Amino acid sequence: MxxxxxxxxxxxxxxxxxxxxxxxxxxxxxxxxxxxxxxxxxxxxxxxxxxxxxxxxxxxxxxxxxxxxxxxxxxxxxxxxxxxxxxxxxxxxxxxxxxxxxxxNDSCVADHAMALLLASVRGLPQQEAALRAGVWRDALPLRPSVNGRKLGILGMGTIGLRIARRAQAFDMEVGYHNRRERHDALGSRYFGSVLSLAEWADFLVVAAPGGPATRHIVNAEVLKALGPQGHVVNIARGSLIDTQALAAALAAGELGGAALDVYESEPKPPEPLLGFRNVILTPHIAGWSxxxxxxxxxxxxxxxxxxxxxxxxxxxx
Missing domain, CATH: 3.40.50.720 (NAD(P)-binding Rossmann-like Domain)
Incomplete structure (x- = not known):
């Protein structure tokens, strides 16, 4: 040698x-x-x-x-x-x-996930753009609160647990899907599939590991199950969400909004999503502080x- x-x-x-x-x-x-x-x-x-x-x-x-x-x-x-x-x-x-x-960086990622969720549900980018254009609140649609709503978390690892605690502090009901049920996920309800979680949830945060086993685990069926008032947040890996299916769901009005920190196309932006006003994008910085x-x-x-x-x-x- x-x-x-x-x-x-x-x-x-x-x-x-x-x-x-x-x-x-x-x-x-x-x-x-x-x-x-x-x-x-x-x-x-x-x-x-x-x-x-x-x-x-x-x-x-x-x-x-x-x-x-x-x-x-x-x-x-x-x-x-x-x-x-x-x-x-x-x-x-x-x-x-x-x-x-x-x-x-678990806490930093969890903070960013909640920031994306709040910004998406409350429509903060759209409301700021309207204000800059001279449109006052009376001409804008009312945006829902997150308190009292149902948050689904896909992947209840250490980051998922931190997101759950933050969501509970917002008086949200928390459910999750994981490879196995966690008995330390106190106050959170376990679901045996991503689809059943999406059918129950108002919003979905993706926090599971990447890799072949989870590629496109959030597909067209899951996105449709969230519904036209639903929002999806991804702070995990871009591969977990089918980008084309997400674009199709948004175009069809089958999903209320998306807030993404990760993309299948990284480091290039997700081209199919760039034309949607109800999509928030950050450059894979959830864990960066x-x-x-x-x-x-x-x-x-x-x-x-x-x-x-x-x-x-x-x-x-």
Missing amino acids: PAPTSSRRKLLVLMPTAEEHLAQFRQRYDVIYAPTAEARAQAVATQGAEIELVVTIGAVGLRADEIAAMPRLGAVAAQGAGYEAIDLAAARARGLTLWNGAGT PESVQATVDLFLENARRWEAGEPVLTPL
């Missing part, structure tokens, strides 16, 4: 990262920063033999051929909670240590320290 050219471990960083956080990585590692496809391919081809640690995000991932090209690789970390594009089978076959950033991003860096560095020391990591995959 080739010997490393530096006494410090080489860390490959595959996602866009602020300079202040790269500086923290550089305090401990010889950092190879490769946030683009071209830089990534070059880094693996020219320095793969020396790379011992990779940090990525769920949507960027790490492929099996890249793992094979890094014979010294010992650990792979997903900076956020998601890890759907990391080839786990290849990583585990190599015996790599795997971890993610679970828990670091100074506090949450720093927390992901801190957790990565602590897990890396534990890995190097032969200790169990805090958030293993």
Whole structure:
């Protein structure tokens, strides 16, 4: 096996990262920063033999051929909670240590989910546009409240639990669909399918993991079940909602509105949805705040320290 050219471990960083956080990585590692496809391919081809640690995000991932090209690789970390594009089978076959950033941005994502829900139901963008155009409230339709309404949550993980608590503080009734019923989801009603949840709910927040098992789990039937007064919010992964079905439901008046932070077309905007006034779009920033991003860096560095020391990591995959 080739010997490393530096006494410090080489860390490959595959996602866009602020300079202040790269500086923290550089305090401990010889950092190879490769946030683009071209830089990534070059880094693996020219320095793969020396790379011992990779940090990525769920949507960027790490492929099996890249793992094979890094014979010294010992650990792979997903900076956020998601890890759907990391080839786990290849990583585990190599015996790599795997971890993610679970828990670091849960509250920030839950806050953003509620902000999107409130903005969509209350029609805040439309009302601001009307005001700027000189239209006063008397000429505008009344928008419903969220209090007392039924909120469905698809995916009751740690983020889903936080969304549920926030919704309950708004006096909303909460239901959820999950791979299994959770007995710690206090005050929330379990539904055995996404469709039955949508039929019951006034609004639906998508908070489940991405991947093949959940692709287009929110389909035309689910959207129609929400109804013309229903709203859907997605802060999970773009793949969970069928974009074409969502556009069709909006065009047909079968859905009241949508507020999305994630898209199938990322980082390009969702073209089929851009013409709808009742669609709110944010650029996959639900988990981004100074506090949450720093927390992901801190957790990565602590897990890396534990890995190097032969200790169990805090958030293993």
